[in-house]
Amino acid sequence: MAGQLQDVIQRWREAVVEDGLRPEDHELFQNAGLMCINQGDTTQLLDFIQDEKNKGIVESMGCGLLASLVAEVLKKKSSFTCQAVITHLAKTCSPMELMLIFLGQVDDLHPDLIADTIVLMAPHLQTVLLRLGEEKAPWVGLALAALQKQVSRLPVPYTKEQEVEDAYGLCRCCSALARFMEPFVEEVKRKDNSEDGGTASDNQLKTELLKFCMGSLREPLLQAQLDQAIDIHKQSPLWHFATDILATLPAIQEPLPGLLFYKALKKREKSDLLTDSTEAQESRACLAYLLFVQLITIESFPAVFSPVFVLQCNMEYIDVLLSRKEESFLLKGLELYTKSLERVEDNSLPVELLDLKSFYSVPQHLVQILTVCPIQGLRERGFKVFQLFIDKLGPEAKHKFFRCMIKTSRHAGVEGYIIKNIKNQIELSLKPGHESEWFVGIQVLPLLRLVLCFPRGPETDLLNSMDRVMESLNLLRYLLMRDMDWQQTSSIWPELCKIEEDYLQMLRVCLALSRAYYTGQVKNMREDKKIQAQEAREARGALVQTMTVKNEKVSDMTPEMQYQVLQCALVTFDLMESLVIRIEEISEEKVKTGTAV
Amino acid sequence: MAAELTREWSDEQLKSDDLSKKDVIKFIQDNATHSFLAEHKLMGNIKNVAKTAKKEQLIIAYNDLFKSKRFLGSEPIEDVTEHVKNVKMEDKPKEVVEVVDEGPPKFFKSVLKKGDKTNFPKKGDNVSCWYTGSLEDGTVFDTNIPATARKKKQSKPLSFKVGLGRVIRGWDEGILTMSKGETAKLEIEPEWAYGKKGLPDSKIPPNAKLIFEVELVAVD
Numbered sequence: 001m002a003g004q005l006q007d008v009i010q011r012w013r014e015a016v017v018e019d020g021l022r023p024e025d026h027e028l029f030q031n032a033g034l035m036c037i038n039q040g041d042t043t044q045l046l047d048f049i050q051d052e053k054n055k056g057i058v059e060s061m062g063c064g065l066l067a068s069l070v071a072e073v074l075k076k077k078s079s080f081t082c083q084a085v086i087t088h089l090a091k092t093c094s095p096m097e098l099m100l101i102f103l104g105q106v107d108d109l110h111p112d113l114i115a116d117t118i119v120l121m122a123p124h125l126q127t128v129l130l131r132l133g134e135e136k137a138p139w140v141g142l143a144l145a146a147l148q149k150q151v152s153r154l155p156v157p158y159t160k161e162q163e164v165e166d167a168y169g170l171c172r173c174c175s176a177l178a179r180f181m182e183p184f185v186e187e188v189k190r191k192d193n194s195e196d197g198g199t200a201s202d203n204q205l206k207t208e209l210l211k212f213c214m215g216s217l218r219e220p221l222l223q224a225q226l227d228q229a230i231d232i233h234k235q236s237p238l239w240h241f242a243t244d245i246l247a248t249l250p251a252i253q254e255p256l257p258g259l260l261f262y263k264a265l266k267k268r269e270k271s272d273l274l275t276d277s278t279e280a281q282e283s284r285a286c287l288a289y290l291l292f293v294q295l296i297t298i299e300s301f302p303a304v305f306s307p308v309f310v311l312q313c314n315m316e317y318i319d320v321l322l323s324r325k326e327e328s329f330l331l332k333g334l335e336l337y338t339k340s341l342e343r344v345e346d347n348s349l350p351v352e353l354l355d356l357k358s359f360y361s362v363p364q365h366l367v368q369i370l371t372v373c374p375i376q377g378l379r380e381r382g383f384k385v386f387q388l389f390i391d392k393l394g395p396e397a398k399h400k401f402f403r404c405m406i407k408t409s410r411h412a413g414v415e416g417y418i419i420k421n422i423k424n425q426i427e428l429s430l431k432p433g434h435e436s437e438w439f440v441g442i443q444v445l446p447l448l449r450l451v452l453c454f455p456r457g458p459e460t461d462l463l464n465s466m467d468r469v470m471e472s473l474n475l476l477r478y479l480l481m482r483d484m485d486w487q488q489t490s491s492i493w494p495e496l497c498k499i500e501e502d503y504l505q506m507l508r509v510c511l512a513l514s515r516a517y518y519t520g521q522v523k524n525m526r527e528d529k530k531i532q533a534q535e536a537r538e539a540r541g542a543l544v545q546t547m548t549v550k551n552e553k554v555s556d557m558t559p560e561m562q563y564q565v566l567q568c569a570l571v572t573f574d575l576m577e578s579l580v581i582r583i584e585e586i587s588e589e590k591v592k593t594g595t596a597v
Numbered sequence: 598m599a600a601e602l603t604r605e606w607s608d609e610q611l612k613s614d615d616l617s618k619k620d621v622i623k624f625i626q627d628n629a630t631h632s633f634l635a636e637h638k639l640m641g642n643i644k645n646v647a648k649t650a651k652k653e654q655l656i657i658a659y660n661d662l663f664k665s666k667r668f669l670g671s672e673p674i675e676d677v678t679e680h681v682k683n684v685k686m687e688d689k690p691k692e693v694v695e696v697v698d699e700g701p702p703k704f705f706k707s708v709l710k711k712g713d714k715t716n717f718p719k720k721g722d723n724v725s726c727w728y729t730g731s732l733e734d735g736t737v738f739d740t741n742i743p744a745t746a747r748k749k750k751q752s753k754p755l756s757f758k759v760g761l762g763r764v765i766r767g768w769d770e771g772i773l774t775m776s777k778g779e780t781a782k783l784e785i786e787p788e789w790a791y792g793k794k795g796l797p798d799s800k801i802p803p804n805a806k807l808i809f810e811v812e813l814v815a816v817d
Contacts, residue, residue, distance in 0.1 A: 255753070591649060
């Protein structure tokens with residue numbers, strides 16, 4: 001057998017020189033190689049490949065072995081000789097051929113093989129690309145795109161433990177990709193230093209690297225847990241990857257202020273990542289987060305931009321992040337929001353900012369989080385940011401924001417919270433040194449009218465609107481008790497009295513109606529309960545009754561809970577009524593003693 | 598408008614119950630100047646005023662009106678328009694954003710190298726500059742000038758639109774006074790830099806005065 005093979009090899013050697021290798025030869029070579037691999041005779045194969053006399057054969061037919069070799073290495077990682085064969089082939093065979101084969105190797109991988117394949121193939125791809133010289137730019141692009149595509153299919157670790165375990169290999173891949181990028185980034189830097197203006201090829205290389213960086217920011221970095229507080233020693237491969245990306249961007253002449261603050265069109269070949277697509281926005285949002293919250297490469301970022309301008313720009317990214325439902329996005333959005341607000345002076349944001357779309361949608365997203373997000377941690381954070389935002393608004397902006405929130409809100413709790421803020425603002429504005437025409441004087445009336453009203457009139461469900469009504473009553477009581485200051489701002493008082501009168505009148509009607517209704521419900525429940533007591537015992541609490549409140553079905557609750565809710569409602573109405581009475585008392589007191597005018 | 602009105606009711610008539618508070622109020626509202634009404638707290642819905650004002654007070658006001666003769670039309674126009682302006686809040690024209698912060702400029706410029714003295718940037722122009730920023734104690738907290746001259750040739754200066762509030766106020770105001778090619782030292786008070794908060798992430802403490810050496814390379 002060995003002798004036969006030797007004859008064949010000799011024939012090949014001659015054929016190569018004459019360029020006479022036939023398809024049969026290719027097939028034969030492949031089979032022979034495959035046999036070696038399967039039998040574990042890879043040393044023999046390696047010797048053959050490395051033999052100078054066989055150089056021609058290897059150059060012409062070597063590529064055919066690659067698929068099998070790669071498969072072998074993936075099966076048995078300790079197959080060093082196979083790896084050596086691949087390495088040699090990568091240095092010897094035609095670069096174009098190699099590229100095509102390698103790209104095929106990283107396409108459409110089985111999920112379990114993604115990490116291993118990428119870690120294996122990246123260095124070899126790099127070798128081949130570096131051999132391509134001036135032609136490399138588009139191929140680098142293809143390679144980066146192919147690699148990134150597979151990496152984006154890997155699940156992103158959620159906790160520190162998961163990251164350390166790296167069960168799916170994402171961290172390993174990111175490290176491999178960082179190493180893969182290095183020589184190309186260096187090349188771009190070198191070219192920049194040595195000549196003025198790059199060639200088209202250099203520019204394309206930059207563009208491909210930029211595409212890759214932006215793509216990586218989006219997947220996987222945007223989903224990764226990169227909290228500095230948790231990862232104090234910053235050993236995480238994902239952290240290193242993020243740092244590499246952020247260092248690469250300015251190195252390839254894409255300074256961060258340009259990327260983050262100016263959506264300017266680039267002179268170079270535009271990739272779709274430089275447009276306003278959601279994906280591009282997500283990449284930049286991740287960039288903003290890494291820079292401003294995790295402070296990666298902040299020391300190289302110009303310290304000359306005004307904090308309000310930075311907030312304005314970041315608002316767009318916060319908008320993108322908060323419009324998602326995944327916790328990792330929301331968390332990043334909230335942190336970026338907090339960080340950006342903290343840099344701004346209290347009570348300073350101009351009202352014009354509220355005209356920007358992002359300054360409208362971000363608070364709306366926040367309200368969504370506050371009211372329906374199931375994760376308590378996020379709700380708590382959201383709450384803090386919400387108040388922080390209000391605190392940073394200037395007086396006129398606060399006024400406008402409060403009006404906007406009351407008008408657009410559909411949640412009594414949110415409205416109640418805003419009304420509390422209004423009360424606090426009025427209280428503050430009456431103190432010396434904090435006077436603001438927006439919360440004292442005629443400007444406050446439209447705000448009060450908006451707040452102290454019942455949009456649904458007598459049909460208002462007081463239980464539903466409880467939060468809002470209680471805060472409104474608190475506000476009213478406060479305003480009446482502080483009347484002596486109002487007298488300084490003439491013509492407020494009569495208007496205020498009118499608002500108060502109308503409000504309380506309507507409230508009394510609502511109370512009467514609501515109380516009647518709920519009392520009726522309680523009575524019904526008591527009667528039903530007697531009948532159903534036996535059944536409830538038998539069904540062991542599994543019985544659930546549907547209850548209709550004002551033509552809307554209340555969510556299914558046990559009868560006991562329903563009863564409690566109704567009782568609670570009645571108590572609440574008592575509370576409201578007593579507040580109303582108190583307010584009217586104060587009002588009458590003022591008239592009697594003449595302190596009201 | 599009658600310059601002088603005649604008293605319709607005597608003191609006795611005023612005190613009597615036949616004359617309602619509302620009648621008196623109506624009369625006064627119809628005939629007194631705005632400022633008079635404001636001072637005596639007689640503005641607004643008659644019903645409300647009647648609720649809160651006592652008869653004695655109205656009598657006093659009525660007498661006051663005839664004593665002071667502050668009848669409608671006797672007051673200068675400015676008072677009226679002032680009042681109207683206050684009421685029509687919604688129609689207020691949108692004002693320009695500039696934070697009103699009158700007072701001396703909070704930066705000081707010394708020219709280190711003269712510029713061409715012709716190309717001065719205007720608000721909204723794109724400018725490019727090299728800069729080094731340091732604190733009062735000399736610590737350099739930021740610069741965009743690379744270490745070697747060769748690298749500088751290949752780096753790009755910082756570009757931005759001046760005068761639009763995108764950078765700290767000291768820069769916005771300072772650079773507008775520079776001409777192309779000029780190198781200047783800008784000493785900026787904290788109010789026009791990063792104020793009470795500072796920028797701890799970039800090593801700028803609170804209430805820090807900043808010193809920038811800026812070279813204005815290009816004006817768009």
